[in-house]
Amino acid sequence: MSNYVRSLEEEYQRYKALGEAAFAQLPDEQLSVPTPGGGNSIAALVWHVAGNLESRFTDFRTSDGEKPWRNRDEEFEPRTVSRAELTEKWERGWRALFDALASITDADLQVRIRIRHEPLRIDEALHRSLAHTTYHVGQIVFLAKMLRAEQWKCLSIPLGGSRAYNDAPRHESPAAHRERLREPS
Amino acid sequence: MSAIRGDIGQLLFLIDTAYDHVSWHGTNLRGSIRGVTPAQAVWRPGPRRHNIWELVVHSAYWKYVAWRRLTGAARGSFAEDGSNWFVRPKEKTLAAWKADLAMLGATHRTLREAVAEIDPRDLDRATSKSSRSTRRALITGVAAHDIYHAGQIQLLKRLGSR
Numbered sequence: 001m002s003n004y005v006r007s008l009e010e011e012y013q014r015y016k017a018l019g020e021a022a023f024a025q026l027p028d029e030q031l032s033v034p035t036p037g038g039g040n041s042i043a044a045l046v047w048h049v050a051g052n053l054e055s056r057f058t059d060f061r062t063s064d065g066e067k068p069w070r071n072r073d074e075e076f077e078p079r080t081v082s083r084a085e086l087t088e089k090w091e092r093g094w095r096a097l098f099d100a101l102a103s104i105t106d107a108d109l110q111v112r113i114r115i116r117h118e119p120l121r122i123d124e125a126l127h128r129s130l131a132h133t134t135y136h137v138g139q140i141v142f143l144a145k146m147l148r149a150e151q152w153k154c155l156s157i158p159l160g161g162s163r164a165y166n167d168a169p170r171h172e173s174p175a176a177h178r179e180r181l182r183e184p185s
Numbered sequence: 186m187s188a189i190r191g192d193i194g195q196l197l198f199l200i201d202t203a204y205d206h207v208s209w210h211g212t213n214l215r216g217s218i219r220g221v222t223p224a225q226a227v228w229r230p231g232p233r234r235h236n237i238w239e240l241v242v243h244s245a246y247w248k249y250v251a252w253r254r255l256t257g258a259a260r261g262s263f264a265e266d267g268s269n270w271f272v273r274p275k276e277k278t279l280a281a282w283k284a285d286l287a288m289l290g291a292t293h294r295t296l297r298e299a300v301a302e303i304d305p306r307d308l309d310r311a312t313s314k315s316s317r318s319t320r321r322a323l324i325t326g327v328a329a330h331d332i333y334h335a336g337q338i339q340l341l342k343r344l345g346s347r
């Protein structure tokens with residue numbers, strides 16, 4: 001049984017779908033627009049999230065999670081990217097994560113790995129990673145909403161739809177939410 | 186699973202670090218609103234965009250929903266009428282802001298009490314007959330939800346300070 005690993009994976013899948021549903025609403029040129037005041041663009045956040053996931057979860061049981069080939073600072077540098085480049089980078093990071101999750105069960109959660117030379121258990125590493133990822137996906141969604149303004153299509157419960165949502169709790173699971181996000185509008 | 190914490194302890198750790206316990210991942214929800222003034226809390230980046238205050242009450246509401254689903258309590262016992270999103274401020278005062286922060290803290294404590302009382306054998310059972318979500322998924326989801334909005338609050342603080 002891998003109930004704990006599965007519950008974390010489902011949350012990861014939910015936030016991956018949220019990020020994708022957010023940048024799917026943007027025209028290509030807005031993917032690289034810096035936040036007002038020179039803050040991170042959605043592309044920079046995607047580079048950071050994906051770069052983190054790829055580094056942490058590539059060979060994660062046998063090598064340090066901060067890989068020598070990762071350049072964290074470079075992830076935040078302004079960049080102009082195509083949608084294809086953005087998608088490729090995003091998917092590469094998530095693939096490393098999901099491959100790693102597929103290789104473990106709840107029985108492995110006590111196994112020690114290393115991140116930046118710090119020993120920690122796999123469950124601790126997963127908590128930290130899920131939090132890091134959801135934190136930045138929240139920012140991706142918020143920025144996309146700002147950029148899309150009045151044309152934004154809601155990713156959660158639409159305004160006025162809370163009662164219907166509450167009357168149908170079968171929609172509350174991460175998988176159901178993910179499928180709803182992927183439905184064509 | 187941790188031999189020290191066990192399944193329930195693991196989930197408590199997850200929701201506590203997402204809310205107010207020291208966490209490795211950086212700013213959690215309570216950390217993101219520490220020191221925020223009512224003036225910062227009401228700032229919006231645009232029309233129909235949420236402010237920090239609304240994100241706080243929204244987070245409290247979903248902690249309440251999780252508590253209700255875990256305990257089977259009847260609907261309607263949240264601090265005010267409505268659901269999901271609540272327009273703020275009702276009054277732009279420090280007292281009103283502190284009252285909503287206190288409500289957030291109270292809903293977190295109530296939720297964690299409910300989590301602590303779960304029989305671990307029930308964690309992977311659905312929260313109700315009509316639900317597809319397990320208790321474990323619900324609790325994991327609440328933790329992720331706190332951090333999701335903490336990231337947005339951090340962003341709002343920076344945008345609002347320009």
